[in-house]
Amino acid sequence: MKLLVPIKRVVDFTVKVRVKPDGSGVDLENVKMSMNPFDEIAVEEAIRLKERGLANEIIVVSLGPAACQETLRTALAMGADRAVLVETDAELEPLAVAKLLKQIVAKEEPQLVILGKQAIDDDSNQTGQMLAALLDWPQGTFASKLEIAEGKATVTREIDGGLETLELPLPAVITTDLRLNEPRYTSLPNIIKAKKRPLDTLKISDLQTDIAPRSKTQKVGAPQPRKAGIRVNSVEELVTKLREEAKVI
Amino acid sequence: MALLVLAEHDNATLKPATQNSVAAARKIGEKADTSEIHVLVIGHQAVPVAEAAARIEGVAKVILADEVELGPQTAEILTAQVLLQLQAEHYSHLLAPATTYGKNVLPRIAAKLDVQQISGIIDVLSPSTFVRPIYAGNALATVESIAGAIIVLTVLSTGFDASPLRETSAPIESAKELAKDSAGVRLVGRQLASSDKIELTAARVVVSGGRGLQKAENFQLLEALAAKLNAAVGASRAAVDAGFVPNDYQVGQTGKIVAPELYIAVGISGAIQHLAGMRDSKVIVAINKDPDAPIFQVADYGLVGDALEILPQLTAQL
Ligand SMILES: Cc1cc2nc3c(=O)[nH]c(=O)nc-3n(C[C@H](O)[C@H](O)[C@H](O)COP(=O)(O)OP(=O)(O)OC[C@H]3O[C@@H](n4cnc5c(N)ncnc54)[C@H](O)[C@@H]3O)c2cc1C
Numbered sequence: 015m016k017l018l019v020p021i022k023r024v025v026d027f028t029v030k031v032r033v034k035p036d037g038s039g040v041d042l043e044n045v046k047m048s049m050n051p052f053d054e055i056a057v058e059e060a061i062r063l064k065e066r067g068l069a070n071e072i073i074v075v076s077l078g079p080a081a082c083q084e085t086l087r088t089a090l091a092m093g094a095d096r097a098v099l100v101e102t103d104a105e106l107e108p109l110a111v112a113k114l115l116k117q118i119v120a121k122e123e124p125q126l127v128i129l130g131k132q133a134i135d136d137d138s139n140q141t142g143q144m145l146a147a148l149l150d151w152p153q154g155t156f157a158s159k160l161e162i163a164e165g166k167a168t169v170t171r172e173i174d175g176g177l178e179t180l181e182l183p184l185p186a187v188i189t190t191d192l193r194l195n196e197p198r199y200t201s202l203p204n205i206i207k208a209k210k211r212p213l214d215t216l217k218i219s220d221l222q223t224d225i226a227p228r229s230k231t232q233k234v235g236a237p238q239p240r241k242a243g244i245r246v247n248s249v250e251e252l253v254t255k256l257r258e259e260a261k262v263i
Numbered sequence: 264m265a266l267l268v269l270a271e272h273d274n275a276t277l278k279p280a281t282q283n284s285v286a287a288a289r290k291i292g293e294k295a296d297t298s299e300i301h302v303l304v305i306g307h308q309a310v311p312v313a314e315a316a317a318r319i320e321g322v323a324k325v326i327l328a329d330e331v332e333l334g335p336q337t338a339e340i341l342t343a344q345v346l347l348q349l350q351a352e353h354y355s356h357l358l359a360p361a362t363t364y365g366k367n368v369l370p371r372i373a374a375k376l377d378v379q380q381i382s383g384i385i386d387v388l389s390p391s392t393f394v395r396p397i398y399a400g401n402a403l404a405t406v407e408s409i410a411g412a413i414i415v416l417t418v419l420s421t422g423f424d425a426s427p428l429r430e431t432s433a434p435i436e437s438a439k440e441l442a443k444d445s446a447g448v449r450l451v452g453r454q455l456a457s458s459d460k461i462e463l464t465a466a467r468v469v470v471s472g473g474r475g476l477q478k479a480e481n482f483q484l485l486e487a488l489a490a491k492l493n494a495a496v497g498a499s500r501a502a503v504d505a506g507f508v509p510n511d512y513q514v515g516q517t518g519k520i521v522a523p524e525l526y527i528a529v530g531i532s533g534a535i536q537h538l539a540g541m542r543d544s545k546v547i548v549a550i551n552k553d554p555d556a557p558i559f560q561v562a563d564y565g566l567v568g569d570a571l572e573i574l575p576q577l578t579a580q581l
Binding site: 025027028030031032033040052107108109112131132134135136137138139140141142143144145146147148150151152153155156158168171172173174175176177178179180181182183191192193226227228229230231232233234235236237240243244245246247248249250252253255256260262263 | 337464519
């Protein structure tokens with residue numbers, strides 16, 4: 015079984031981004047970039063399926079600028095077999111990404127696509143569901159457990175209020191939640207080995223699909239800052255403040 | 264053209280987030296030339312849900328699609344049923360709560376319609392322009408939908424006060440056609456927290472615990488405080504990962520987003536991802552033994568000290 019894992023290069027999760035004064039976006043100059051944490055979980059899950067003998071090839075794919083090669087190399091160093099970069103400097107909407115991924119799926123014919131449930135930059139939480147829709151495949155989103163047997167995926171999903179378990183016929187799309195696994199660290203020997211693994215680059219035009227934007231970001235602003243609070247010195251003082259000043263209890 | 268809101272429910276009760284989505288639809292309606300709002304209820308033996316939806320202020324009609332196959336409410340079957348409704352009548356907007364329910368199904372529908380969904384809106388500027396948080400709420404994007412036959416939105420409940428329930432009811436219609444194809448997906452089961460738990464996203468007061476509570480048993484101290492305040496209990500990711508509480512307690516960028524009147528963070532450091540889920544609370548209290556913990560930067564009232572000592576005292580004094 016072939017696995018496809020799309021990954022996105024995003025601002026590292028430890029960075030507190032700043033909005034640009036002109037309102038055109040957030041300042042990404044000299045900011046640390048990493049693989050989207052949920053995508054790391056997706057890569058890890060694919061590797062574990064391969065280690066359990068349930069898959070024989072893992073292809074990672076990223077859509078974005080040339081710098082995404084670095085992200086793809088990280089995935090290769092974790093244990094993916096080969097990488098595809100769809101190189102573009104254009105801002106892609108989740109729908110456009112899903113359409114491009116559909117073309118890659120048509121070429122590679124994986125049985126399972128595993129994606130992160132959301133990218134921590136635009137927080138959209140759409141691409142996996144959209145890809146599933148375009149392929150007409152079933153979807154198992156927000157997975158905290160995944161089992162594959164007899165042509166079926168059994169997925170435990172994190173939902174409001176608890177957990178849900180679904181059985182999906184393959185091929186299918188899975189999106190990962192935080193508790194699916196803990197991604198491994200890459201070791202120096204594996205990083206060196208990863209340099210020799212194939213990384214193909216495609217152009218958007220190679221994939222021939224309509225990716226004209228359907229939405230437009232007019233402005234990016236900073237949220238209203240909270241006004242500075244105070245320190246209280248005792249439980250009594252806290253209770254008094256909550257009763258008499260804030261009037262919330 | 265009307266606006267369509269997809270109701271969130273468990274076949275027995277309507278989830279309050281639906282009322283917030285109706286509120287968002289009303290706000291759009293006020294700015295557009297149409298303000299007729301329909302609510303679509305898809306499920307099995309869901310008449311009580313439809314009856315509740317019919318009482319939400321601003322709702323002109325409820326459409327009920329009720330059939331055993333629809334009971335599990337998988338993304339596949341919900342998508343099929345919503346698409347039938349969009350063929351049956353014309354709609355300018357489709358909305359659903361930005362909960363795991365709406366997040367799961369709405370993008371699937373949007374892709375079928377070749378539409379770019381706008382996720383997690385907190386404000387409406389015009390019928391096609393919306394505000395949504397990005398980067399864990401560290402920035403707010405104003406996004407305009409510029410193409411597509413319909414506008415598809417998920418709604419963050421924190422952005423819109425719930426549209427209230429009224430005495431009178433809107434008419435309830437049965438869906439003319441019912442979706443059958445579940446794409447081979449089978450619901451194996453659900454493990455849900457007890458339903459008498461106060462819902463995090465609807466609570467007036469939330470008390471949340473973090474890794475600083477050190478072990479699961481210490482969450483009882485928090486439960487006791489919550490009981491006194493009639494509060495819902497939340498947690499940081501670290502507390503969930505440590506197994507102190509189940510996953511659905513998680514507040515944050517990738518958990519639940521809450522904005523109660525009062526949020527009490529106990530033994531939580533205040534990582535960006537946690538702040539994303541609670542920074543819009545009206546009053547924030549932080550209790551932490553580290554005076555430099557970032558949570559104090561967003562707290563209205565900060566108390567430095569050992570949570571295990573403070574919690575029983577606080578509960579006793581309320
Ligand atoms: C992709 C991604 C998504 C994430 N999503 C979320 C999310 O949705 N929600 C979320 O919460 N996190 C999320 N996180 C994790 C987040 O980055 C932090 O790791 C997490 O919030 C830390 O939880 P914590 O504050 O409980 O633990 P810690 O950071 O370990 O803080 C524990 C705090 O407890 C205090 N403390 C210790 N003992 C005591 C005591 N006896 N009395 C009082 N105080 C004490 C300490 O001083 C410290 O400040 C996410 C991370 C990633 C990478």
